[in-house]
Amino acid sequence: MNDNELYPIGDAARRSGLSVSAVRFYADAGIVEPAHLSGAGHRLYDVDAIARLELVRTLRDLDTDLDEIRRLLEGDTTLHNLLTTHLEIVERQERTLRARRAVLRTLIRQGGTTAQADLMHKLVSMTDEEREQTIDDFWNDVGEGLDVPDGFVDRLRAMRPILPADPTAAQLEAWIELADLVRDPAFRDAVRTYLHETYTTDEWQAMATEPMQEFIYESGGPLVEAVLAAYRAGESPRSPWAQAVVTRFMEAVTAVSADTALTPEIRNRMADAYRRLPDIERQIAEEDAASEDPVYDDTHGRYLSLVTVVNGTGPEEDTLPYAWIADAMRAPDDGA
Structure with missing residues (x-):
């Protein structure tokens, strides 16, 4: 022109x-x-x-x-200011539409009623403070009268959903389900019953103690990751690297669980236990499927799986190499 x-x-x-x-x-x-x-x-x-x-x-x-x-x-x-303002408007609209989509998809999946639609809209519209209070109310109720070591419920409470400022549809749907569950008295009773029946046995009572919980959720993580790093690198379970990291892990577990030194006998017992773990897990899954009592996947496990989706962390994809770890655990003078 x-x-x-x-x-x-x-x-x-x-x-x-x-x-x-x-x-x-x-x-x-x-x-x-x-x-x-x-x-x-x-x-x-x-x-x-x-x-x-x-x-x-x-x-x-x-x-x-x-x-x-x-x-x-x-x-x-200026054009920059105008576009910036408009972008903010579009992003707010996008978040609103995403929340509506999550509500609609959940209602369609559940065959929801008008009352449920109203409830779900309120759930996705909660403030951060309201979501925090919802989770605290759940754990306050579940922990009431629970016969577990001091601090155990607080450790469970720390595993909580944190919905991001710009959640995906999947995160919103997970939050809707989780918020609906934790407000349900029947679900609260089921979680309380599962925790009571699990952590009042002698074996699991020790797992609920503060030292063991600290190891499971904090200090033990880097030790487990070091073991897996050696496995992923293709190391032999008897290589110096594998032996060093597995020994550090076993020493830490023994110190926490038995407050004793790691001996060849303890190493071999732990190795045998690790080799049997897949069979034990399958047996537990079969027993849970046949049980009429509250089980992990329907109670605390369901809570945790939804929390991981809401938080965008997701479950670990790696399957533990039980046989490799068992071989690495065995005492050097026993099949080395």
């Missing part, structure tokens, strides 16, 4: 991607006026006016308000 040339309204419309009626409307509204009127009263547009029309078309495609566009073209704001 020639910078000095004037174009009739039809050409201006074609070059800007607008209809003639839209170009005429923006002129009458004082948004983009023609550069010149011919003697016959025809509207003529120069290159600058056509460029402004193109900008108006783009901003209107983004649902930008006409008054905002007028302020921009009159120099009362």
